[in-house]
Amino acid sequence: MENQLLRLVAGRLALGILTLVAISLLITIGVEALSGDVCTAMMGQMASEDKVAACHRALHLDRPVLVRYLEWMVNFAQGDMGQALTNHRDVADVIGNRIGNTFFLAVSAALIAVPVSLILGVLAALYRNSFFDRSISMITLSGVSVPDFFIAYILMAIFAVSYGFFPAISNIDETMTLAQRINASALPVLTLTLAVSAHMMRMTRASIVSLMASPYIEMAKLKGIRPGRIIVFHALPNAWSPIIQVIMLNLAWLVVGVVIVEVVFVYPGLGALMIDAVFLRDMPTVRATAMIFATVYVVLNLLADILSLMSNPRLMHPK
Amino acid sequence: MSKIDHEIRKLQKRVTNGGIDRREFIKAATAMGFAATAPALYSHAAYATPKKGGTYRVGFGGANTGDMLDPADNGDTFMINMNMGGCRNALVEVSANGQAVPELAESLEPSADAKTWVVKLRKGIEFHSGKTFDADDAIASLEHHRGEDSTSDAKSVANSLGNIRKDGPNTLIFDLESGNADFPYLLSDYHLLMGSADSAGKVDWASGDGTGAFVVKNFEPGVRAHMVRNDNYWKPGCANFDEVKITAVNDAVARTNAMATGQMDAIVRCDLKTAPMLEKKSGVSVIQVSGTKHFTYPMDVRQAPFDDNNVRMALKHAIDREAFVNTVLRGYGSLGNDHPISSNQNYHAGDLPQRQYDPDKAKWYLKQAGHSSIDVEIAAADAAFNGAVDATQLYSEAAKAAGVNIKVNRVSPDGYWNNVWMKVPWSACYWSGRPTADWMFTIGYKAGGNWTDSFWDHPRFEALLVAGRAELDEAKRNDIYVEMQTIVRDEGGVVVPCFANNVDAASDALGRPGKLAGNWELDGSRSIERWWFK
Numbered sequence: 001m002e003n004q005l006l007r008l009v010a011g012r013l014a015l016g017i018l019t020l021v022a023i024s025l026l027i028t029i030g031v032e033a034l035s036g037d038v039c040t041a042m043m044g045q046m047a048s049e050d051k052v053a054a055c056h057r058a059l060h061l062d063r064p065v066l067v068r069y070l071e072w073m074v075n076f077a078q079g080d081m082g083q084a085l086t087n088h089r090d091v092a093d094v095i096g097n098r099i100g101n102t103f104f105l106a107v108s109a110a111l112i113a114v115p116v117s118l119i120l121g122v123l124a125a126l127y128r129n130s131f132f133d134r135s136i137s138m139i140t141l142s143g144v145s146v147p148d149f150f151i152a153y154i155l156m157a158i159f160a161v162s163y164g165f166f167p168a169i170s171n172i173d174e175t176m177t178l179a180q181r182i183n184a185s186a187l188p189v190l191t192l193t194l195a196v197s198a199h200m201m202r203m204t205r206a207s208i209v210s211l212m213a214s215p216y217i218e219m220a221k222l223k224g225i226r227p228g229r230i231i232v233f234h235a236l237p238n239a240w241s242p243i244i245q246v247i248m249l250n251l252a253w254l255v256v257g258v259v260i261v262e263v264v265f266v267y268p269g270l271g272a273l274m275i276d277a278v279f280l281r282d283m284p285t286v287r288a289t290a291m292i293f294a295t296v297y298v299v300l301n302l303l304a305d306i307l308s309l310m311s312n313p314r315l316m317h318p319k
Numbered sequence: 320m321s322k323i324d325h326e327i328r329k330l331q332k333r334v335t336n337g338g339i340d341r342r343e344f345i346k347a348a349t350a351m352g353f354a355a356t357a358p359a360l361y362s363h364a365a366y367a368t369p370k371k372g373g374t375y376r377v378g379f380g381g382a383n384t385g386d387m388l389d390p391a392d393n394g395d396t397f398m399i400n401m402n403m404g405g406c407r408n409a410l411v412e413v414s415a416n417g418q419a420v421p422e423l424a425e426s427l428e429p430s431a432d433a434k435t436w437v438v439k440l441r442k443g444i445e446f447h448s449g450k451t452f453d454a455d456d457a458i459a460s461l462e463h464h465r466g467e468d469s470t471s472d473a474k475s476v477a478n479s480l481g482n483i484r485k486d487g488p489n490t491l492i493f494d495l496e497s498g499n500a501d502f503p504y505l506l507s508d509y510h511l512l513m514g515s516a517d518s519a520g521k522v523d524w525a526s527g528d529g530t531g532a533f534v535v536k537n538f539e540p541g542v543r544a545h546m547v548r549n550d551n552y553w554k555p556g557c558a559n560f561d562e563v564k565i566t567a568v569n570d571a572v573a574r575t576n577a578m579a580t581g582q583m584d585a586i587v588r589c590d591l592k593t594a595p596m597l598e599k600k601s602g603v604s605v606i607q608v609s610g611t612k613h614f615t616y617p618m619d620v621r622q623a624p625f626d627d628n629n630v631r632m633a634l635k636h637a638i639d640r641e642a643f644v645n646t647v648l649r650g651y652g653s654l655g656n657d658h659p660i661s662s663n664q665n666y667h668a669g670d671l672p673q674r675q676y677d678p679d680k681a682k683w684y685l686k687q688a689g690h691s692s693i694d695v696e697i698a699a700a701d702a703a704f705n706g707a708v709d710a711t712q713l714y715s716e717a718a719k720a721a722g723v724n725i726k727v728n729r730v731s732p733d734g735y736w737n738n739v740w741m742k743v744p745w746s747a748c749y750w751s752g753r754p755t756a757d758w759m760f761t762i763g764y765k766a767g768g769n770w771t772d773s774f775w776d777h778p779r780f781e782a783l784l785v786a787g788r789a790e791l792d793e794a795k796r797n798d799i800y801v802e803m804q805t806i807v808r809d810e811g812g813v814v815v816p817c818f819a820n821n822v823d824a825a826s827d828a829l830g831r832p833g834k835l836a837g838n839w840e841l842d843g844s845r846s847i848e849r850w851w852f853k
């Protein structure tokens with residue numbers, strides 16, 4: 001069994017590296033295809049031919065794209081992310097400042113959203129088609145149907161402007177204590193929780209409900225086991241696989257998909273950094289953030305597969 | 320508090336904000352029954368004395384992760400405020416009255432033809448690092464923007480400074496190519512800040528070392544900056560806060576919320592939609608100062624149909640300026656008269672009749688051009704100015720009555736300045752304005768200029784531009800600039816529907832000078848050094 005896991009991990013990691021290479025190439029082509037470059041983007045309205053030419057010379061942008069890309073790849077493979085084309089800060093430093101913020105936000109939201117949506121999903125399956133089930137579905141589905149910036153503004157209007165429980169903008173910095181950090185990021189965390197809960201909760205409910213017609217559940221019922229126990233100990237263990245997949249997908253989204261929430265709450269995270277870098281056509285920063293995001297996806301997908309495998313005894317012990 | 324007390328407070332607040340002057344205040348206060356105490360009430364509001372202390376938390380927009388402390392690259396409020404009003408000084412600053420006054424310079428003396436300027440520098444001014452500021456620093460700081468390899472946003476301004484040489488450690492001599500009576504204003508450009516030069520004549524801008532009121536402690540581009548007072552600051556009554564914490568809040572709604580919830584002591588550029596609500600909040604003042612920023616629709620006059628001045632005049636009469644100011648600017652602005660000189664600038668042609676929305680006149684001009692109706696297209700994106708797409712729709716609707724069919728071509732805001740502006744025959748645009756008429760005309764209207772977005776070439780205008788620049792006689796100069804504004808208004812290729820006011824917000828706990836500068840937002844981008852906590 002260990003062999004099988006190891007083989008899976010090794011195979012996935014190799015594929016993951018291929019994915020990263022493909023993504024770096026796609027990102028490069030994408031940003032190159034956008035009009036203008038870092039020089040014209042920085043100068044904006046005040047660009048002129050001689051200034052742009054001087055800027056190209058200074059940043060060595062007069063060399064072919066392929067040469068620049070290969071050079072970046074060689075450096076990146078050695079762990080050197082390069083310097084931002086705009087203000088020449090080390091990309092590693094810029095990202096280092098923000099990656100912690102992004103993961104803090106994602107982990108905080110996940111710590112609330114995952115248990116809450118699992119519990120609600122189980123309860124909804126238990127009391128399916130009841131008033132409770134329907135209202136929970138309605139609330140969480142509204143959360144996912146409304147755009148996240150709208151949820152953000154509503155929460156801001158209620159909790160920051162009207163009642164002043166939490167600050168309207170989350171300009172956290174490294175000098176803050178954990179309590180201050182939690183207070184400052186309460187609203188973005190809440191927004192993200194509302195945005196991801198529905199998906200996980202619905203999937204938990206659906207996969208449990210689909211198992212409820214299985215013969216072994218019938219058997220358990222006939223044995224007179226209480227419904228709650230049936231769900232938690234009989235249905236849930238077999239329902240884990242799709243739930244885990246959805247949880248991982250949402251966790252990945254919490255890291256890479258929160259740009260708008262970051263902008264609305266002025267939260268210094270990676271998403272806002274990437275958008276900034278794309279607008280400025282700052283290729284090294286765009287590539288580095290894209291690599292981080294892609295890695296998050298690859299790793300979480302791998303984790304999802306491993307956990308699914310481990311949660312399923314039939315897959316763990318093949319004949 | 321009685322109603323009348325409340326009213327007089329409101330009136331005092333307007334004095335503090337620079338909204339009304341002494342005469343208006345005393346008149347209004349007398350009407351309320353405060354005849355005897357009116358002068359004292361005025362002084363209290365207008366001449367509050369700065370106090371030291373406190374942490375100033377201020378939110379700016381236009382920040383990004385590519386920002387740097389090199390002023391050559393600065394172009395929006397976060398960096399301009401941090402650099403110019405924060406850690407550095409220029410040779411000249413613009414006062415609240417719009418005059419160029421010496422800053423790190425002590426005096427500026429022109430020759431009779433305004434071609435040679437002798438600039439004496441203040442002695443004994445020290446950088447944060449302890450080094451004494453001298454002519455070598457000044458030359459290195461100015462030369463930084465010039466030369467073939469310069470990518471500075473101030474390249475053209477710096478190039479117009481002519482040959483710069485030093486005469487002793489505290490004197491600079493500028494030999495201009497042609498006379499320029501506005502020379503001191505050039506040195507007030509927010510890019511032309513003074514840094515400390517090493518022995519090779521290079522300035523390490525990233526260090527943040529300057530002569531300014533505050534010392535940079537921490538700077539995270541696109542996120543925040545933390546500065547502490549320079550106890551050694553030389554300018555009297557300035558550098559009042561103990562610390563300054565600048566936060567980058569690019570979203571206007573988020574900025575306004577942060578102000579409303581007390582997370583900020585001041586913000587730049589309120590969200591105009593919600594500004595009236597913010598105004599009602601106690602403890603917060605919305606500060607409105609008329610500035611030089613204006614919105615424009617430049618036409619390429621080399622291309623048909625814009626090559627015909629009758630068509631241009633028809634288009635200028637087909638825009639409803641009042642509606643423009645009321646909807647796009649929500650009233651926080653004033654009407655434009657198809658020239659770029661705002662009413663608070665020197666040499667503004669105040670007697671020139673205000674151009675109005677007049678479909679009949681527009682039709683008449685169209686007829687002169689030989690058309691009964693005309694189809695044109697404007698490219699617009701909100702990169703040109705906030706609300707540009709809606710504003711252009713409004714233009715299009717109003718113009719229909721004149722037989723002008725404007726198709727609004729909504730384009731991507733990303734890359735707007737590279738791909739659209741000055742590339743298509745007609746587009747939406749904005750100008751932050753320049754402190755002098757000469758500068759504005761030179762950068763935006765001079766034939767063959769890099770940014771002459773109408774590609775206009777008018778011989779009389781060109782002759783006046785040269786004559787006006789070197790003219791030291793104020794009356795003659797005024798005549799020249801009035802004539803130039805008239806020519807641009809009636810023959811130019813740019814529709815200028817409005818001037819936008821600077822609309823900022825500040826806590827009432829802050830003390831501010833009686834009159835605020837309008838050349839940039841938040842007191843000419845100098846609230847950091849000029850303001851204080853009451």
